[in-house]
Amino acid sequence: MSIQVLKPKFEIDECLDAVRECLEKGWTGMGFKTVEFENAWKEYTGHKNAYYLNSNTVGLHLAVKILKMQNGWKDNDEIISTPITFVSTNHVILYENMHATFADVDQYLCLDPVDVVKKINDKTRAVIFVGYGGRVGQLDKIIEICKKHNLKLILDGAHMSGTRVNGVCPGTWDGVDVTVYSYQAVKNLPTGDSGMICFADEKNDKLARQLAWLGINKDTYARSNKGTYAWKYDVDYVGYKYNGNAIMAAIALVQLKYLDRDNARRREIVEIYNKAFENNPKIKIVSAPYHDECSYHIYELIVPDREDLLGELAKNDIYGGVHYRDNTEYSMYLYAKGTCKYASEVSEHLITLPMHMWLTDEEVEKIISIVNKFVK
């Protein structure tokens, strides 16, 4: 059987029962399970606010939009972001007619605080930090920088479901204005597509709820919950249709029960991989700064010849991947090419090895043996 780079594992019977509950109740849209999941997520993470959405991408958009509205930012003001990420992180800056300024990454493939400081100017308003691979990187230093320079901080926590540092979810750290999670199909907590936005400030959470529901000031669930259906509402903004739905939330609620168990297995796999590669002088492991509770969404190595290694793995029916290519190489962001030296270098050598709940120890050993035989 072929080994995929990422492959979700669902608790199928429990998920089907939870979906059946929605179908039997006749409530598959926003509300019911979405509210249950928001509460469960708040309890699991310690976030004060949580609003369920149809993806992380739309959550990042709302984060930028709301901070822009609330703080009077202008078009062409700047947000500092990372070139090593999925393009969603950077597109949302452009959705709001702002400018994405790129800072380089560090050994954790997260934003490098030293380069972030160099990229700050009079037009800088915020930083988007990606907890890449679930790693917290030097987020603590980025928080200090944002406080010092009066910048807002958005945490793209797409990979961070379950990451904790000393038992605390980094998205809840003082100084993080908003954290956005992804429950896309292959994430640590997989659904079909969905996400969560967690604002530190309750006012912003309220606004997110309204903007994600077309700008309507009372959502359908709130209006139908009291026995009679109150049809009257006002529309204060040109909002979006960004809300999550009960079917996805039903799956999320089940998968959340198994997130810590799954992440513990991820850490076991990482340990086996790390031990096997640490003495190979041609391979550099991208490790986490704290080893206790990283979600390890993906497992990356830096190797001399990535394309050949991908080919060798494929010959053995094993499929590695590349997460992610330096965004300044895409046409949209070419204006920033050459501004992040390490990112552009490392982008040529990054390979993602299989990491998921279906992997057996024997398969991990097989992958290791092929990699270590080939990269020497």
Ligand SMILES: Cc1ncc(COP(=O)(O)O)c(C=O)c1O
């Ligand atoms: C770092 C990062 N940010 C944002 C996203 C977008 O997440 P979603 O697919 O839930 O919109 C992804 C998805 O791959 C991601 O890896």
